[in-house]
Amino acid sequence: MRKNKWIAGIVSLSVLLSACSATQNQTESVASQDxxxxxxxxxxxxxxxxxxxxxxxxxxxxxxxxxxxxxxxxxxxxxxxxxxxxxxxxxxxxxxxxxxxxxxxxxxxxxxxxxxxxxxxxxxxxxxxxxxxxxxxxxxxxxxxxxxxxxxxxxxxxxxxxxxxxxxxxxxxxxxxxxxxxxxxxxxxxxxxxxxxxxxxxxxxxxxxxxxxxxxxxxxxxxxxxxxxxxxxxxxxNDEWIRVPSTTLQSMDETTYDRFTTFHDDVYDVLDDTSYVIGEAEYVDGSLSKMNITVTTHGRTAGEIQGVISTAKESMSVFKDTKCEYTVSIVNDDTTYCILKREKSSKNVSSVSIL
Incomplete structure (x- = not known):
């Protein structure tokens, strides 16, 4: 498939994550299958x-x-x-x-x-x-x-x-x-x-x-x-994607906004001013359904990237809503090094890293 390296990496990691989830939960509902x-x-x-x-x-x-x-x-x-x-x-x-x-x-x-x-x-x-x-x-x-x-x-x-x-x-x-x-x-x-x-x-x-x-x-x-x-x-x-963070998110779902802020602050403690944490949240019928977060860093060593990954994985526990699917991508200098994913109805975080 003639796609750029970044997309190919995302697809490959996503496939692996799906395989991991299926292994962990054999009774997964049809609605959450791919x-x-x-x-x-x-x-x-x-x-x-x-x-x-x-x-x-x-x-x-x-x-x-x-x-x-x-x-x-x-x-x-x-x-x-x-x-x-x-x-x-x-x-x-x-x-x-x-x-x-x-x-x-x-x-x-x-x-x-x-x-x-x-x-x-x-x-x-x-x-x-x-x-x-x-x-x-x-x-x-x-x-x-x-x-x-x-x-x-x-x-x-x-x-x-x-x-x-x-x-x-x-x-x-x-x-x-x-x-x-x-x-x-x-x-x-x-x-x-x-x-x-x-x-x-x-x-x-x-x-x-x-x-x-x-x-x-x-x-x-x-x-x-x-x-x-x-x-x-x-x-x-009734389906809408909202920027994260944003004033719109804060006004419509202050709880999720506060949880994202906590996650952002936890991860940012191991980053510097050249890095950022942003995302998008999907709301279906007014309820949070998906949240995709991207943690972007620059010029990091393998050890530093691993530190970001470990911090982000641990901090995902701040998101208490189990009716939502959470995905966190760790990117350094335009290369995706890790994807963390927590499926709906689960507290377990799957991870795939290329480090």
């Missing part, structure tokens, strides 16, 4: 489009891992393995100049474009906007059983603001757009690809990116639809 890939695993050139749309790797991971989590309600990890972007490759998505591809605008020469026509007045609920690019990207997971395609999940990555004046799209208007677009995309999948027969169920979820880069809210999943045969069912999703 999908296994269909091997040999083939990459897709769609990653070029993903990177061009969203440069932040963490957000890319949140979109795809979040789609996988949501998909578990329809495609159990016990029964299915996955491939990614098996059908929607770069050419299918391409919207370099807006004239072609699913991400392009609707026009005579691009009847499958999922963005409004450039001269169409898109109703945001806060006013009508022309040349509105609502849909930014599409992620795809394909689920297989015994090497046969049995289901597909798609993530519609949508912008929270559109137009030259960055007009905010009200929630109901976004729901309306997602319903129409999801239905059109599902029909396209069935019509375009022979393998995606009419009996293949398709799950579509919309991930809204917060267009305000200064906001403490990073975005999250807001709406979904499940299409099975001639039936479809839509559902609102």
């Amino acid at each position: 999908y296994e890939p269909v091997l040999p695993y083939d990459d897709s050139d769609s990653r070029i489009k993903h990177a061009g749309v969203i440069s932040d790797t963490k957000t890319q991971v949140q979109i795809e891992s979040g789609l996988a989590d949501l998909s578990k309600d329809h495609f159990s990890p016990v029964d299915y393995k996955y491939k990614s972007q098996e059908f929607l490759d770069y050419d299918e998505l391409d919207a370099t100049d807006g004239s072609r591809g699913l991400l392009g605008t609707l026009r005579d020469k691009n009847p499958n474009g999922l963005n409004p026509a450039s001269d169409e007045e898109f109703d945001t609920g806060n006013g009508k906007v022309t040349n509105a690019t609502v849909l930014a990207d599409i992620y795809e997971l394909d689920f297989y059983k015994n090497k046969s395609l049995k289901g597909i999940s798609l993530a519609l990555v949508v912008n929270s603001e559109v137009g030259d004046n960055n007009t905010k799209i009200k929630k109901q208007k976004m729901y309306d757009y997602v319903e129409v677009t999801a239905n059109k995309l599902v029909n396209y999948m069935h019509d375009r690809f022979n393998e995606v027969t009419s009996d293949i169920p398709i799950y579509v979820a919309a991930y809204e990116i917060n267009s305000d880069s200064s906001s403490d809210s990073l975005g999250g999943y807001i709406y979904s639809g499940y299409f099975d045969g001639n039936s479809s069912k839509y559902k609102k999703i």
Whole structure:
């Protein structure tokens, strides 16, 4: 797979951590299990489009891992393995100049474009906007059983603001757009690809990116639809990623904010001013679901890095909420040396280090 060294390291460590967790807890619930890939695993050139749309790797991971989590309600990890972007490759998505591809605008020469026509007045609920690019990207997971395609999940990555004046799209208007677009995309999948027969169920979820880069809210999943045969069912999703630390986190969940501050201070005692501890927290229906923390250092020796790892592992006990999954990455000079992970419903911390 042609990914950079940092991502490859994260994936490898994550796989090892999953293996460790499975060994420690054989009665782990389906909801907390991870999908296994269909091997040999083939990459897709769609990653070029993903990177061009969203440069932040963490957000890319949140979109795809979040789609996988949501998909578990329809495609159990016990029964299915996955491939990614098996059908929607770069050419299918391409919207370099807006004239072609699913991400392009609707026009005579691009009847499958999922963005409004450039001269169409898109109703945001806060006013009508022309040349509105609502849909930014599409992620795809394909689920297989015994090497046969049995289901597909798609993530519609949508912008929270559109137009030259960055007009905010009200929630109901976004729901309306997602319903129409999801239905059109599902029909396209069935019509375009022979393998995606009419009996293949398709799950579509919309991930809204917060267009305000200064906001403490990073975005999250807001709406979904499940299409099975001639039936479809839509559902609102209350999912949001928050910067850690931030004033927003402090106001919405002071307990978690205080616990992170304690963790930060414990780890910072062995660091210096060139190091920092930051993260992101995911809230689902108002409750903390995941927290990812990155401890970044510079110019550290192996012994010093080990000291940071040991301190961070011990300090993770400050997080008392066992309904949340915690992951701590220890990075030195752009290389990830260790990942610490504590699964939901557990107080045990798994660790994988390359020291």
